Amino acid sequence: MFFLFKLIKRLISFALLIAIILPLYAAGNVWYTATHTKPVKSDAIVVLGAAQFDGRPSDVLKARLVEAKRIYDLGLASRIITVGAGQPGDRTTEAASGYNWLKANGVAKRFIDSVPLGTDTLNSTRAYITDMRVRNLKSAIIVTDQYHCLRAMTMARDFKITTSCAPTKTGPASTKSSSFRYLVRETGAYLAYVTVGRHGIHLTDQIKN
Numbered sequence: 001m002f003f004l005f006k007l008i009k010r011l012i013s014f015a016l017l018i019a020i021i022l023p024l025y026a027a028g029n030v031w032y033t034a035t036h037t038k039p040v041k042s043d044a045i046v047v048l049g050a051a052q053f054d055g056r057p058s059d060v061l062k063a064r065l066v067e068a069k070r071i072y073d074l075g076l077a078s079r080i081i082t083v084g085a086g087q088p089g090d091r092t093t094e095a096a097s098g099y100n101w102l103k104a105n106g107v108a109k110r111f112i113d114s115v116p117l118g119t120d121t122l123n124s125t126r127a128y129i130t131d132m133r134v135r136n137l138k139s140a141i142i143v144t145d146q147y148h149c150l151r152a153m154t155m156a157r158d159f160k161i162t163t164s165c166a167p168t169k170t171g172p173a174s175t176k177s178s179s180f181r182y183l184v185r186e187t188g189a190y191l192a193y194v195t196v197g198r199h200g201i202h203l204t205d206q207i208k209n
Helices: 002-036 059-073 094-104 121-134 146-158 180-208
Strands: 044-047 080-083 112-115 139-144 162-167
Touching: 002 146, 002 180, 044 059, 059 094, 059 139, 059 162, 080 094, 080 121, 094 112, 112 121, 121 146, 121 180, 139 146, 146 162, 146 180
Parallel strands: 044 080, 044 139, 080 112, 139 162
Antiparallel strands: none
């Protein structure tokens, strides 16, 4: 009985240790990726969607578009993909808002693809990767908020796409402006994906194969 009590106590202590260490380790990875990742020359630049207001990009989305235009002008990719659906009642989509902003700011429309699907990161990832596969594109630079980079890249890599990230350097979601709460929230979302959400992708791939 005493041995069983000691075993249970050790198991509880181990579980508590894991519950503390794992989030801290994940938060460290999220922060490190946010502050050290750099874009690598790829087939396409992917601008993940964010809020838009009747066609006008929100400050968060505009910061992503500005960064996408910057690295496009550097020649790091020959195409830009905007992705994101609209919210109920919207007359347009996040993807269309991004497409129109890029076109108005000097990117020829033949080099922009608009994918008006996805209201969260995983569904947006599925949508733009489907588009990439149709066009035989195999690598992407994901443009998104700094703390979002790790989760966005992890999802894309789980779909067998080679990725890097170009994190926004301006706007309300940059690490200079965003709060510690954003880091905590993104850490939780990343942990939820790698422990639960990733299984759905692997199961889907097994069914297709």
